[in-house]
Amino acid sequence: MKISTFFYTLRQGIINVFRNKWFTLASLATISACLFIFGLAYSLLVNFQHMIKTAEEGVSITVFYDEGLPQEEIDLIGAQIGARTEVSRVVFVSADEAWAEFSAELGEAAEGITENPLVNSANHEIYLSDVSAQTQLVKYIEQIEGVRKVNQSEFTANLFTGVNSLVTYVSIGMIAILLSVSVFLISNTVTIGISVRKEEITVMKYIGATDFFVRAPFVFEGIIIGLIGSALPLVLLYYIYEVALKFLADKFAFLSNLLVTLPVWDVFTVLIPVSLAIGVGIGFFGSFFTVRKHLKV
Amino acid sequence: MAKDTKKKRKVKANSNVEKYAICLENINKSYEDGVPALTDVNLKITPGEFVFIAGETGSGKSTLIKLLLREIKADSGNINVCGYDLMRIKRRNVPKFRRNLGVVFQNFRLLKERNVYDNVAFAQRIIQKSEREIRKNVPSILSAVGLAGKYKAKPKQLSGGEQQRVALARALVNKPSILLADEPTGNLDPKNTTEIMHLLEKINENGTTVVVVTHNREIVNLMQRRVITLRKGVIVSDEEKGGYIDED
Numbered sequence A: 001m002k003i004s005t006f007f008y009t010l011r012q013g014i015i016n017v018f019r020n021k022w023f024t025l026a027s028l029a030t031i032s033a034c035l036f037i038f039g040l041a042y043s044l045l046v047n048f049q050h051m052i053k054t055a056e057e058g059v060s061i062t063v064f065y066d067e068g069l070p071q072e073e074i075d076l077i078g079a080q081i082g083a084r085t086e087v088s089r090v091v092f093v094s095a096d097e098a099w100a101e102f103s104a105e106l107g108e109a110a111e112g113i114t115e116n117p118l119v120n121s122a123n124h125e126i127y128l129s130d131v132s133a134q135t136q137l138v139k140y141i142e143q144i145e146g147v148r149k150v151n152q153s154e155f156t157a158n159l160f161t162g163v164n165s166l167v168t169y170v171s172i173g174m175i176a177i178l179l180s181v182s183v184f185l186i187s188n189t190v191t192i193g194i195s196v197r198k199e200e201i202t203v204m205k206y207i208g209a210t211d212f213f214v215r216a217p218f219v220f221e222g223i224i225i226g227l228i229g230s231a232l233p234l235v236l237l238y239y240i241y242e243v244a245l246k247f248l249a250d251k252f253a254f255l256s257n258l259l260v261t262l263p264v265w266d267v268f269t270v271l272i273p274v275s276l277a278i279g280v281g282i283g284f285f286g287s288f289f290t291v292r293k294h295l296k297v
Numbered sequence B: 001m002a003k004d005t006k007k008k009r010k011v012k013a014n015s016n017v018e019k020y021a022i023c024l025e026n027i028n029k030s031y032e033d034g035v036p037a038l039t040d041v042n043l044k045i046t047p048g049e050f051v052f053i054a055g056e057t058g059s060g061k062s063t064l065i066k067l068l069l070r071e072i073k074a075d076s077g078n079i080n081v082c083g084y085d086l087m088r089i090k091r092r093n094v095p096k097f098r099r100n101l102g103v104v105f106q107n108f109r110l111l112k113e114r115n116v117y118d119n120v121a122f123a124q125r126i127i128q129k130s131e132r133e134i135r136k137n138v139p140s141i142l143s144a145v146g147l148a149g150k151y152k153a154k155p156k157q158l159s160g161g162e163q164q165r166v167a168l169a170r171a172l173v174n175k176p177s178i179l180l181a182d183e184p185t186g187n188l189d190p191k192n193t194t195e196i197m198h199l200l201e202k203i204n205e206n207g208t209t210v211v212v213v214t215h216n217r218e219i220v221n222l223m224q225r226r227v228i229t230l231r232k233g234v235i236v237s238d239e240e241k242g243g244y245i246d247e248d
């Protein structure tokens, strides 16, 4: 293909885009909606995943022991728990260490207290490799002889995993519906464009236009709609994401060690190319097959 | 690739056919409804000829033009145009074949939203001429058809005669070896009709084979050229320097 042919057919494609405005707008709107939902779902999912991962890296279970339980037995139980597959790490915290940490948190209020009030607070911090196994693990530990108390972090992983799959299913459903609607609308837009230009196409064929030359403008039309349709939601999502991060940081600062969000670009370096590829893909295939069907040159 | 197809063409075409710009042997064509539009048509036109196809409405003239353009395919017989075997030509080679032909119609078929220059340049862009060539060729063909001052006009700002000149310029700008004209003066007044016919003669004098479909008796009688007369899909007469034969 010559460069001049490329630009000529591209220009005709752009003219097509503006020629049937309403159909173009309808196609644009559905593609945008589709990719907006996709982007939103993706941002939520990667953030949830990030939060879960962060939570997994934090303490989720603290095990306290019966009063006067010898250190050897405590060590034994610690080793027993550490041997389980869902456990990534077990750390022993002595009573003194526990007090040192707590008094640091108390600050001035702890001044003057000389004797360790937490004599029986020697404990094991259990770090999990799989948060979803937390509930079961707690049950297991509770029935071990010598264990007095098991503290779970108030954060429950199950909630997140549940929300996670809900978001996934709902968004996959909506994306599937919108995807087919946008393919349908693009195809309609191109069909209208073809019927509007029937005369021109006939003349082109008489003059000896190749299939490529006749079809290319319509395929360009689809690609352009797909491109704009994917760029719009990206821009919108970018701003929404920034606003949401700010909002969370301002209003939910007290949950900051739970709501660990990803910076904008961590999400968008993936979202931008994927959205553009989907948009251009819909535009290309939607128009390509329509043109093949309707333009038997 | 071009080299390859050329070789194939040479092998297929027999020497008898190569002599003619257009060669039809025992061509039959009927449409879906089964009514025959052309029956056992035999026709040979040599390069550089000027030929009228005459006949009343419905006699099959346009069907013949469509066969020559390979817009439709004959049911049986042999048809060879510019060395292309149109019964066996591959679909993807049709565009290349059509670049040997120029065609104009009664209703001009100009693109309404484009000006005169772009209507003609359109034909060159389709065959992927460079913009430099287009800027050279389009003005030259437009002045040849007498439209030098009207580059920027839109079709609806032109008279019928002028519009047909634009259509002719578009058909000729790619330098076809055959010009097909299906009732080119059907929508024109006598003055414009004569002018367009003179233009067609001039084009023919420059070496282009010209086939003109018409049922304009005055023109046919005036010009004293070869006249092929169709009646109900059958060639009823083929005369050098002939006249218009009335239906009786």
Ligand SMILES: Nc1ncnc2c1ncn2[C@@H]1O[C@H](COP(=O)(O)OP(=O)(O)O)[C@@H](O)[C@H]1O
Binding pocket: B031, B032, B033, B035, B036, B037, B055, B056, B057, B058, B059, B060, B061, B062, B063, B064
């Ligand atoms: N697309 C078509 N479908 C069915 N019949 C057609 C079609 N085109 C032409 N015909 C018929 O074929 C015959 C020849 O038509 P045509 O070639 O257009 O004649 P002309 O151009 O001499 O007026 C007519 O009887 C016409 O009704």
Ligand SMILES: [Mg+2]
Binding pocket: B061, B062, B063, B182
């Ligand atoms: Mg006709």
